[in-house]
Amino acid sequence: MPNGRVLTRGDRRRNEKLTRLRSIVRRDFAILGVDLASAKQAGVLADHDSVVLGRRMFTGDAWVIDDILDWAAPIAAAAGFAGIVLGCEPTGHRWKPLLDRARARGIELVCVNPMLVHRGREEEDFTRDRSDFKDATIIAKKVAELRCYVPYQLDGQWCRLRHLGARRCTQIVAAGAARQSLRDLLECAWPAVLSTAADPLDALTFRAAMSVSTHPEPIVAMGFDAFAAAVTDQLARCGGQRRNLRILRAIWDAAQAPGGVDAERDAACERATDALRDWHRALDEITDVEARMLTVLDGLELTELVTTIPGLSVVGAAAILAEAR
Numbered sequence: 001m002p003n004g005r006v007l008t009r010g011d012r013r014r015n016e017k018l019t020r021l022r023s024i025v026r027r028d029f030a031i032l033g034v035d036l037a038s039a040k041q042a043g044v045l046a047d048h049d050s051v052v053l054g055r056r057m058f059t060g061d062a063w064v065i066d067d068i069l070d071w072a073a074p075i076a077a078a079a080g081f082a083g084i085v086l087g088c089e090p091t092g093h094r095w096k097p098l099l100d101r102a103r104a105r106g107i108e109l110v111c112v113n114p115m116l117v118h119r120g121r122e123e124e125d126f127t128r129d130r131s132d133f134k135d136a137t138i139i140a141k142k143v144a145e146l147r148c149y150v151p152y153q154l155d156g157q158w159c160r161l162r163h164l165g166a167r168r169c170t171q172i173v174a175a176g177a178a179r180q181s182l183r184d185l186l187e188c189a190w191p192a193v194l195s196t197a198a199d200p201l202d203a204l205t206f207r208a209a210m211s212v213s214t215h216p217e218p219i220v221a222m223g224f225d226a227f228a229a230a231v232t233d234q235l236a237r238c239g240g241q242r243r244n245l246r247i248l249r250a251i252w253d254a255a256q257a258p259g260g261v262d263a264e265r266d267a268a269c270e271r272a273t274d275a276l277r278d279w280h281r282a283l284d285e286i287t288d289v290e291a292r293m294l295t296v297l298d299g300l301e302l303t304e305l306v307t308t309i310p311g312l313s314v315v316g317a318a319a320i321l322a323e324a325r
Contacts, residue, residue, distance in 0.1 A: 021146045024108045029085045030076035032069070033140030035132045036062055036094040042132035043068045045075050045084070046140040053079050055133050062094040065101045083107070087143035089114045089135075090151065099153055110148040112139050161296045165322025168289045175282035182210070182275040189268035190216055190258045196250035204240035205247045210276055211237065215269035216255035224252050237280075293318040 007015075025031070027048055035042040041064055045053045054075045058064045069084070076084045086102050086109045088095050095111060102109045120138035121128050142148060154162050179201055186194055193216070197203040211234040212227065213219050219227050228248055235243055258265070297303045297318050306317035 018146060020150070021110070021148065024110060024150065025085050025143055025146060025148070026082075028082040030072070030079060030081040030083075031140040031143050032072045032076075032084045032086050033136040033138070033143065034065070034068060034086065034088045034098065035136040035139065036088055036091040036098075037132065038094075040132070041065075041068060042136045043072065044133055044136035044140055045072045046137060046144070047079070047081075048144040050137065050141040050144065052137060055136070057132070062097040063101070065098050066105075069102070069105060069107065085110065085143065087112055087139045087148060089117055089139065095151065096153075099151055103153070109151065110143055111151050112142045112148045116142050116147055157296050157299050161293060161300075161318065161322045164289055164293045164296065165319055168286060168293065168319065168322075171282045171285040171289060175279055175286060178275050178279035178282055182214075182272055182279060185268045185272040185275060186214065187260075189260045189265040189272065190214070190254070192254035192257060192259045193251055196254055197244075197247050200247075203244065203247055204235060204238045205231065205244040206251065207238045207276075208232075208234040208240060208243065209248065209251045210272075211280075214272040214276060215265070216258040219252065219255040224249075227252060290315050290318070293322065297321075 030053060031046050031048070033044045033046065035044075038061065039059070041058045041060070041062065042055070043058060044055045047053060054072070056068075056071055058068055058071075060067075065086075069086070072084055084107060086098060086107055088098055088109070088111060090111045091114075095109075099109045117135055117138050120142060121130055121134065124134065124138060124141075183194070183201060193206075194200050197206050200206040208231045209219075209227075212230040222230065228243070231243055231248060235241070261268070294303070294314060297306070297314065302317075302321070303314060306312065306314055309317065312320075
């Protein structure tokens with residue numbers, strides 16, 4: 001460039017993105033902004049100056065998009081436009097029917113970041129008031145300004161990986177919640193047991209002992225030898241091979257003097273058993289879904305490649321690809 005610095009790679013990518021968006025959000029196309037909801041959809045048809053050409057509320061879920069497009073097309077044609085481009089917020093899963101049906105009809109869909117719509121309410125009239133039609137109008141305005149992006153539709157193995165990744169995230173949250181609930185309940189009803197190891201919930205011997213009983217009284221009634229044998233039986237279920245005798249004796253001693261709130265011990269320990277069961281169930285689900293994610297990675301022929309990245313496990317790579325692809 002004779003009168004300035006050479007464009008950076010970031011500049012070139014931004015220019016390419018704007019060029020692509022302008023090829024979709026054509027000036028001879030009207031813009032149909034749709035505010036998505038569960039039971040009704042607000043449609044606003046506007047030009048590139050944000051002048052509203054028509055607006056209408058449609059009853060039904062996002063699959064009424066065909067009706068919305070049928071309504072908007074003749075209005076756009078009567079106003080002298082060659083076609084329409086569809087815009088919406090990426091609300092949950094609701095934008096996916098719009099993408100599916102719009103592309104089936106040869107109409108492009110672009111999405112507007114919800115934060116831009118939120119801020120756009122203040123830009124519109126200096127208030128934060130919202131309505132379905134106002135949001136649809138703001139969506140159309142942001143599309144005209146090219147402050148949008150083109151969503152992509154996953155299919156095949158990539159689609160499966162995305163959904164498996166979402167399932168994994170759900171189960172990780174469930175496992176974390178159950179684990180924390182177990183700790184809270186033991187802290188109330190049997191606090192002494194939480195001092196038996198530096199990180200008791202990470203200790204497999206501790207988890208195996210809690211699988212035998214989260215209540216100190218049954219452990220005391222069993223006697224140490226029977227309790228130790230029961231822990232050994234449960235250890236494999238927790239993924240361990242050898243029990244830690246120091247932790248085992250500390251749990252036995254803690255059962256003799258449990259501390260905590262006596263009045264709530266029976267009820268809280270019963271609930272702790274439920275929390276432990278939920279935790280184990282979530283961990284099993286995580287193991288299962290991760291195995292399926294690795295199968296998908298094998299199908300995409302990416303396993304060998306991701307194993308060459310230092311410090312990144314195959315499961316970690318699958319999780320990243322599930323979010324980023």
